[in-house]
Amino acid sequence: MKQQIKISLLSVAVALGLAACGGSSNKTPEKVEPTTFDFAPSAMITNLSNDVIVAGYTILNDKAEALHQAAQTLVNTPTQANLVAAQEAWIAARAPWEQGESHIFGPIDAMGIDPALDSWPLATADLNVVLATPGLINATAVKAMNTDVQGYHTMEYLLFGDGLTDNEKDIAELTDAQSTYLLATAEIFKGYTQQLEDAWLVGIDGVTPYQESFKTANNAIYGSNLAVIEELITGMVGIINEVGTGKIADPFGADIGSIDTSKVESQYSWNSLEDFANNITGVLNVYNGEFTGEADQPGIYDFVAAGDKVLADRIKAEIVQSIADIKAIPGTTNLPFRQAIADADGRVRIQTAIDSLAKLEKSLEIDAVALLKKWSGK
Amino acid sequence: MIKKIISYALCATTVLALVGCNDATKPLQQKTYPQYTDVIELGGATTTHETSNSGHGFSTPALNLTSSQLEQHLAGDADFELSFTSAPNVQHPDMDGLGPVFNNVNCNACHQRDGRPSTVVVAKGAAPVLLTHAAGIFLRISIEPSSQQCDKQTAENNYCAPIAVPGFSDQLFHRGVLQARHDWTSNPSIGQADVYLSYQYSDFTLEGGEIVTLKKPIFEVRNPYDAPNEVFNQGNNNSRLFQDDVKFGARNGMPVFGLGLLEAIAEQDILALADPDDSNKDGISGRANYVFDKIKAMANDPNPVSIGRFGWKANTPTVRQQSLGALRGDMGVTNPMFTQESVARTPLHDDYLARTNWQDTGSGSDGAPEASAQFSDDVTFYVETLAVPARRKIGDSEVRQGAWLFEQLNCTGCHTPSFTTPTNIKIGGLDAIAALEQQTIYPFTDMLLHDMGEGLADGRRDFLASGNEWKTRPLWGIGLTRTVNPGAGWLHDGRAATLEEAILWHGGEALASQQQYKELSKEDRAAVVSFLMSL
Numbered sequence: 001m002k003q004q005i006k007i008s009l010l011s012v013a014v015a016l017g018l019a020a021c022g023g024s025s026n027k028t029p030e031k032v033e034p035t036t037f038d039f040a041p042s043a044m045i046t047n048l049s050n051d052v053i054v055a056g057y058t059i060l061n062d063k064a065e066a067l068h069q070a071a072q073t074l075v076n077t078p079t080q081a082n083l084v085a086a087q088e089a090w091i092a093a094r095a096p097w098e099q100g101e102s103h104i105f106g107p108i109d110a111m112g113i114d115p116a117l118d119s120w121p122l123a124t125a126d127l128n129v130v131l132a133t134p135g136l137i138n139a140t141a142v143k144a145m146n147t148d149v150q151g152y153h154t155m156e157y158l159l160f161g162d163g164l165t166d167n168e169k170d171i172a173e174l175t176d177a178q179s180t181y182l183l184a185t186a187e188i189f190k191g192y193t194q195q196l197e198d199a200w201l202v203g204i205d206g207v208t209p210y211q212e213s214f215k216t217a218n219n220a221i222y223g224s225n226l227a228v229i230e231e232l233i234t235g236m237v238g239i240i241n242e243v244g245t246g247k248i249a250d251p252f253g254a255d256i257g258s259i260d261t262s263k264v265e266s267q268y269s270w271n272s273l274e275d276f277a278n279n280i281t282g283v284l285n286v287y288n289g290e291f292t293g294e295a296d297q298p299g300i301y302d303f304v305a306a307g308d309k310v311l312a313d314r315i316k317a318e319i320v321q322s323i324a325d326i327k328a329i330p331g332t333t334n335l336p337f338r339q340a341i342a343d344a345d346g347r348v349r350i351q352t353a354i355d356s357l358a359k360l361e362k363s364l365e366i367d368a369v370a371l372l373k374k375w376s377g378k
Numbered sequence: 379m380i381k382k383i384i385s386y387a388l389c390a391t392t393v394l395a396l397v398g399c400n401d402a403t404k405p406l407q408q409k410t411y412p413q414y415t416d417v418i419e420l421g422g423a424t425t426t427h428e429t430s431n432s433g434h435g436f437s438t439p440a441l442n443l444t445s446s447q448l449e450q451h452l453a454g455d456a457d458f459e460l461s462f463t464s465a466p467n468v469q470h471p472d473m474d475g476l477g478p479v480f481n482n483v484n485c486n487a488c489h490q491r492d493g494r495p496s497t498v499v500v501a502k503g504a505a506p507v508l509l510t511h512a513a514g515i516f517l518r519i520s521i522e523p524s525s526q527q528c529d530k531q532t533a534e535n536n537y538c539a540p541i542a543v544p545g546f547s548d549q550l551f552h553r554g555v556l557q558a559r560h561d562w563t564s565n566p567s568i569g570q571a572d573v574y575l576s577y578q579y580s581d582f583t584l585e586g587g588e589i590v591t592l593k594k595p596i597f598e599v600r601n602p603y604d605a606p607n608e609v610f611n612q613g614n615n616n617s618r619l620f621q622d623d624v625k626f627g628a629r630n631g632m633p634v635f636g637l638g639l640l641e642a643i644a645e646q647d648i649l650a651l652a653d654p655d656d657s658n659k660d661g662i663s664g665r666a667n668y669v670f671d672k673i674k675a676m677a678n679d680p681n682p683v684s685i686g687r688f689g690w691k692a693n694t695p696t697v698r699q700q701s702l703g704a705l706r707g708d709m710g711v712t713n714p715m716f717t718q719e720s721v722a723r724t725p726l727h728d729d730y731l732a733r734t735n736w737q738d739t740g741s742g743s744d745g746a747p748e749a750s751a752q753f754s755d756d757v758t759f760y761v762e763t764l765a766v767p768a769r770r771k772i773g774d775s776e777v778r779q780g781a782w783l784f785e786q787l788n789c790t791g792c793h794t795p796s797f798t799t800p801t802n803i804k805i806g807g808l809d810a811i812a813a814l815e816q817q818t819i820y821p822f823t824d825m826l827l828h829d830m831g832e833g834l835a836d837g838r839r840d841f842l843a844s845g846n847e848w849k850t851r852p853l854w855g856i857g858l859t860r861t862v863n864p865g866a867g868w869l870h871d872g873r874a875a876t877l878e879e880a881i882l883w884h885g886g887e888a889l890a891s892q893q894q895y896k897e898l899s900k901e902d903r904a905a906v907v908s909f910l911m912s913l
Binding site: 105106107109110111112115116119120121122123124125126129130133135136141144145146147148149204205206207210213220221222223224226227228230231234238246262369 | 463563568876
């Protein structure tokens with residue numbers, strides 16, 4: 001790996017030297033990097049901004065509103081059916097968020113939205129103190145509290161219980177304080193998802209809409225379209241790395257004696273494998289340029305294919321394989337992730353998924369990134 | 379002083395650029411471009427090219443680490459993002475120890491993607507905004523009795539360290555764990571006081587009539603724990619914070635890449651640039667700060683003082699002291715270097731311990747500090763070994779013109795382009811890794827303090843730094859600031875939304891350069907900014 005980095009480093013230095021000439025045709029031919037390729041990026045970047053990133057945030061915002069409504073219904077009419085409906089609304093709201101983790105850049109970080117929505121670990125001791133303090137259970141008070149008692153995992157804990165032995169909750173176990181707190185958290189949550197969509201689409205408090213900076217490079221945020229494409233590819237690399245070496249590997253441990261279920265993501269709902277698969281589906285969305293099942297649109301695949309069709313197809317197959325390997329982890333006995341890490345056969349299947357993700361990460365991090373240096377439009 | 383170019387690849391680049399551009403139809407320009415004009419690898423062999431156009435430009439390990447060093451760096455990377463929770467956290471004891479009062483919950487929150495935090499946005503005409511989890515800025519506080527000057531550093535005067543505000547600390551912790559305050563049921567998760575922010579706007583006219591609107595942050599402290607609901611100068615001023623001898627200074631998070639290289643710069647190379655009495659009469663003095671050195675103190679050195687290198691006023695000597703000081707201070711997580719909470723023995727802390735019956739704050743259930751030695755070592759190593767991003771748009775004629783102007787305007791009078799790190803050096807009290815040695819680097823800082831004028835002054839002394847003095851900021855990577863975090867701003871309180879605004883805030887010793895800048899043509903001003911954006 002190290003050697004490959006050094007090679008590409010040298011090639012970028014040579015290429016940059018040539019770029020210094022601007023439009024001059026007076027190049028020294030023997031120094032020209034022979035394998036440059038052309039690709040017009042505008043349609044791809046516009047499509048990824050509109051129909052993948054912003055479209056995903058719109059879905060997230062809609063699902064957040066549905067979750068908020070489900071929480072309201074549960075408060076008004078606390079029945080088992082309404083609790084299950086709220087659990088399902090939480091799972092539905094989780095999917096677009098996890099898919100969106102393939103492009104964690106821009107307002108989601110800059111506005112502090114990520115920690116407000118997805119903080120981990122929870123401060124469950126603090127949460128229980130607040131639940132015993134009726135005057136604090138309202139949206140204004142909760143929003144002012146630390147983010148480790150807000151967001152997805154707080155709602156998950158309230159809806160599903162502690163997840164230690166099962167991921168089911170009886171309506172009799174749901175206290176009034178819990179459902180009221182859930183409603184307050186869901187209301188705050190919906191406020192943040194609205195902000196996220198608005199920050200990309202229309203801008204907030206006079207800040208330029210992020211989509212403008214993204215689609216019209218050569219500004220203070222993106223100096224070039226190369227920067228935008230590099231951002232998209234490294235975003236995909238980032239989540240693949242996190243799933244393979246963090247989300248899965250940390251609880252998995254070096255061997256069956258060193259597992260740590262406390263590190264499992266979405267451990268209360270047992271939704272972990274859905275989370276991981278959605279993370280990589282998010283990679284597929286950016287790569288393909290459309291959500292699964294939609295008509296073909298330009299995505300990172302098209303950029304890679306313009307430089308190396310074989311590589312483009314290989315990466316697509318590796319993404320699909322990684323998703324399949326994650327989905328295969330439960331096996332025939334249908335083990336959730338937190339049980340699979342403690343199961344000998346489950347561990348074999350998990351290792352297969354880790355290996356697939358590592359291979360995919362390398363293809364994007366080394367091979368696709370190397371194409372950036374060869375692109376004539378950089 | 380400035381060493382010649384570094385690597386074969388770079389030489390080849392420069393030659394190609396020059397050969398290719400000396401088009402026969404254009405006469406060779408007579409002006410001499412500074413040596414740094416076409417340099418790409420600002421961090422020597424640590425420099426990263428792989429992410430240097432986009433948002434991970436500050437987040438890449440130095441390219442020349444060994445595999446075991448890379449492993450430690452990656453462990454520190456995870457630690458840098460770890461969010462601490464209040465203690466005790468039975469399920470995640472290794473992640474507890476936050477607070478009880480603090481400014482943020484993990485390193486990344488104030489150094490987003492290893493760069494600057496977002497400047498808090500206040501819509502024009504809106505009410506002041508409360509600093510919350512999304513803010514990466516806080517207030518340093520101290521008392522300065524009017525009778526006391528401090529220019530001779532002794533053990534008795536604590537080497538001229540700022541004097542903590544009694545009952546508070548030397549930093550105002552505006553957030554807290556849920557029950558930090560005695561009045562927590564009406565102030566949940568509030569720290570020592572609330573801090574609100576608004577802006578004051580002023581217009582600045584450039585050559586040609588162009589008007590730039592500058593904004594200056596106005597911080598307002600309300601609701602201090604020793605006088606709840608009190609607001610400064612609105613009714614009573616009973617809080618200790620509201621007394622006349624208390625000084626406030628805002629501090630924004632700053633980028634954390636390339637820091638090991640800055641610590642590796644030889645002290646004599648920095649001192650060679652100092653001119654405390656302006657003996658050459660160029661209007662620029664340049665003074666070294668000398669500061670308390672915790673590593674020397676832990677080794678029982680009778681004079682635990684070293685040259686200051688890090689922080690906005692160069693008030694810490696090493697990356698290790700800076701990082702672990704922030705871990706204990708900004709997050710309230712004690713560690714082997716700082717074993718006591720910043721607020722230990724203040725009424726807030728005593729009350730918190732008694733009221734919550736949590737007797738172990740300041741240490742884990744094992745009695746050891748909240749962050750382990752391993753955590754402390756790894757997170758320090760991480761920020762010592764983050765790569766400097768490579769430059770972009772090298773050879774662009776506007777960038778080259780800007781590089782030339784940068785020297786003509788004497789920006790280089792303080793933003794010293796280059797150093798070469800020596801061999802056989804210590805970093806944070808340990809032998810430096812080879813990756814940081816003998817590197818020719820282009821940080822564009824002299825590492826010295828300069829009077830930057832009243833516009834930027836915070837009026838608060840910090841060791842030998844006066845209220846008007848600030849350390850020259852490194853400029854490497856500065857063009858990627860808003861790529862890494864689109865909400866980021868420049869200067870010690872994040873007030874500048876553009877590099878031009880940052881230039882226009884330069885006063886004091888930098889006033890002559892600033893005046894020359896504003897008299898440039900619009901094209902030349904754009905060229906200076908383009909050069910900075912290429913860094």
